[in-house]
Amino acid sequence: MSGDTCVTSAGGATQLFASALNFLAATQCILPDSACSYNDEVANWETFDFIVLGGGSAGSVVANRLSEVCDWKVLLLEAGPEPPLEADIPRLYRTLSKTKYDWHYITKSNEDKQQALKNSAVPWLRGKMLGGTSSINAMLYVRGSDYDFQSWFDEGNPSWSPENVNYYFKKAENLQDIKLSTDDIIYDTYGHEGPLVVNSYNTTNEEVIQNVLDSYDYIGIKKVPDINAVKFQGHGVCGKSRVTARNGVRESTYRAYLKKAQNRSNLKIITNAFVTKILVNEEAKAYGVEVDINGRRKNVLVKLEVILSGGAINTPQILMLSGIGPKDHLLSKNIPCIVDLPGVGKNLQDHLSIPIPIYVDESEAEDIADQMFDVAKYLYNKTGYLAHVFLSDAIAFFSRSNEMKYPEFQSHFAIYRKNTTVRQFIDVYTDDVLNSLIRHISHKSLFSHNFNVLHPHSRGKIYLNTSNPYDYPIIDANYLGDERDIEDSVDGIKILTKIIDSPYYKSINAFIPRIEIPQCNQYEFLSDLYWRCYVIHMTSTMSHPVGTAKMGPSSADSVVDNLLKVHGVRGLRVIDASVMPFETSGNTNAPTIMIGEMGSDMIKDEYLGKSLSEDDIYN
Numbered sequence: 001m002s003g004d005t006c007v008t009s010a011g012g013a014t015q016l017f018a019s020a021l022n023f024l025a026a027t028q029c030i031l032p033d034s035a036c037s038y039n040d041e042v043a044n045w046e047t048f049d050f051i052v053l054g055g056g057s058a059g060s061v062v063a064n065r066l067s068e069v070c071d072w073k074v075l076l077l078e079a080g081p082e083p084p085l086e087a088d089i090p091r092l093y094r095t096l097s098k099t100k101y102d103w104h105y106i107t108k109s110n111e112d113k114q115q116a117l118k119n120s121a122v123p124w125l126r127g128k129m130l131g132g133t134s135s136i137n138a139m140l141y142v143r144g145s146d147y148d149f150q151s152w153f154d155e156g157n158p159s160w161s162p163e164n165v166n167y168y169f170k171k172a173e174n175l176q177d178i179k180l181s182t183d184d185i186i187y188d189t190y191g192h193e194g195p196l197v198v199n200s201y202n203t204t205n206e207e208v209i210q211n212v213l214d215s216y217d218y219i220g221i222k223k224v225p226d227i228n229a230v231k232f233q234g235h236g237v238c239g240k241s242r243v244t245a246r247n248g249v250r251e252s253t254y255r256a257y258l259k260k261a262q263n264r265s266n267l268k269i270i271t272n273a274f275v276t277k278i279l280v281n282e283e284a285k286a287y288g289v290e291v292d293i294n295g296r297r298k299n300v301l302v303k304l305e306v307i308l309s310g311g312a313i314n315t316p317q318i319l320m321l322s323g324i325g326p327k328d329h330l331l332s333k334n335i336p337c338i339v340d341l342p343g344v345g346k347n348l349q350d351h352l353s354i355p356i357p358i359y360v361d362e363s364e365a366e367d368i369a370d371q372m373f374d375v376a377k378y379l380y381n382k383t384g385y386l387a388h389v390f391l392s393d394a395i396a397f398f399s400r401s402n403e404m405k406y407p408e409f410q411s412h413f414a415i416y417r418k419n420t421t422v423r424q425f426i427d428v429y430t431d432d433v434l435n436s437l438i439r440h441i442s443h444k445s446l447f448s449h450n451f452n453v454l455h456p457h458s459r460g461k462i463y464l465n466t467s468n469p470y471d472y473p474i475i476d477a478n479y480l481g482d483e484r485d486i487e488d489s490v491d492g493i494k495i496l497t498k499i500i501d502s503p504y505y506k507s508i509n510a511f512i513p514r515i516e517i518p519q520c521n522q523y524e525f526l527s528d529l530y531w532r533c534y535v536i537h538m539t540s541t542m543s544h545p546v547g548t549a550k551m552g553p554s555s556a557d558s559v560v561d562n563l564l565k566v567h568g569v570r571g572l573r574v575i576d577a578s579v580m581p582f583e584t585s586g587n588t589n590a591p592t593i594m595i596g597e598m599g600s601d602m603i604k605d606e607y608l609g610k611s612l613s614e615d616d617i618y619n
């Protein structure tokens, strides 16, 4: 592997950032160091102790942790390249959408719902590069609640108790916000010696953010100093989120885990390596993988295990292509079934996202000169608007009753200043709906509260279109397939929209605009029926798909066991977001990294004996 050239730019920047990018590209060598090409060679039929398939949020963790053992020869195969410059600079991440760094998946059209979306389908951004989706995500660092992991445990997964899970969150973390560390509770919550820097943004719209948090507080969603350090209480909690940022630069798992391991002689990292199937023999033992590296097919062999970390879409696809999945479905695609596992690709869950636009009279518009000044600020000390993503770090979690032990809903918050470009951030909607959404932006600022349902009842599925590994699988997200998700959304939106009666929102003349959706125009504005219709047609994704290789004790409905081993197959584990039996109460990157940490220790434990510093940390 050579690692001494500089990062490149995706060249896919939108007009808004084009001049900034050119400037940055010209000065890229003063940006954070980066290895540029992973041109390790792998020979046909070469043998490794472990092959990790997919270098994303979880796969990067696993590749690092396994290669800590000098005697193990580890191979990481990643379909995409090294991340470009735009992945490092938080604000530019959206420019990677629909480039070679994104798988650009899209869900199957929903026949009678989601009519406000183009083709009634939802684009699913997924990172295709080292760091995977952690190189393209919004960087919010949210662990989820103890309730989530207790429900994984109660599902028959004894290693995943809240206590064990918290141990692995801490193992990953390295809290860097010095101010926060002076609070004992916050200090004790986080880990301080892990590879993953958890911090606060260098820059936020502090005044607005505090006003918005105070407004949540006013409607009963209590403002707290740190979201991860409190137990969910009352009607809800809100605060500034921690983020995966290291002094203004994205902290992907590529940066946190892979770059630190890249010089180990026992780790080979191969990019542009697209795995077409796992080789499984008749005794149901995984013995290697078939991979396409820059157009050349190779077989690579494994002594101990293949670790599948392809993410919630590709993991079930690869399992099915390898003969592991629902027998009837595999046979219908002319794939011999080696292990009949009906759960592969099922149990797909995603957090719903429904934009709640609120127009306000707020502050002056940003002009292009301000933005160019911010470019200079970023180059100087990694502050300015390039240092944070378009979603702010103000987040809120809430429930309908104060008896709840966990949040049912989440709200993200984004500010679009008057006369700025909004279109690119919400371009999933049809032109008419989008025009209606942004129609006041020329003279008002838009406060967009992204409303999320955290524990949807609907379940979707992923299945093969064909047996050709290069054909995308079909994503049937089944949003709102369960009527309860519509009712829950309406209830949650009615709680959230009370915010416009808070003193701050009143002081800035806040109002919710009616969105022109033909199917909803018959309903009285802001009535239950209007919101119901709005939910049915405006629901999109929070980009948190999980569950398609569910962890659980029974091969009838789950894919991996408590130790993440694929049921009925030897030498094969899944370690990524697809193993989550249920969605967590928040963004899914932190829990996926935690899964990477615990999964790695499970492997070490199996082959090396107890590897943990605390006895019996998992059963």
Ligand SMILES: Cc1cc2nc3c(=O)[nH]c(=O)nc-3n(C[C@H](O)[C@H](O)[C@H](O)COP(=O)(O)OP(=O)(O)OC[C@H]3O[C@@H](n4cnc5c(N)ncnc54)[C@H](O)[C@@H]3O)c2cc1C
Pocket: 053, 054, 055, 056, 057, 058, 059, 077, 078, 079, 080, 124, 125, 126, 127, 128, 129, 130, 131, 132, 133, 134, 136, 137, 138, 139, 140, 141, 142, 273, 274, 275, 276, 309, 310, 311, 312, 314, 315, 318, 542, 543, 544, 545, 576, 577, 578, 586, 587, 588, 589, 590, 592
């Ligand atoms: C736009 C967006 C914003 C988000 N924002 C946040 C946020 O702010 N906070 C948060 O917590 N979560 C966020 N998420 C979600 C979070 O990032 C994901 O849940 C998490 O990254 C999933 O990790 P993973 O390891 O399961 O998959 P990934 O990180 O997607 O990794 C899978 C890897 O496998 C590779 N791969 C797949 N198939 C193959 C193959 N056949 N051969 C070789 N390699 C292959 C892929 O290229 C990829 O690198 C966001 C997601 C998106 C899309």
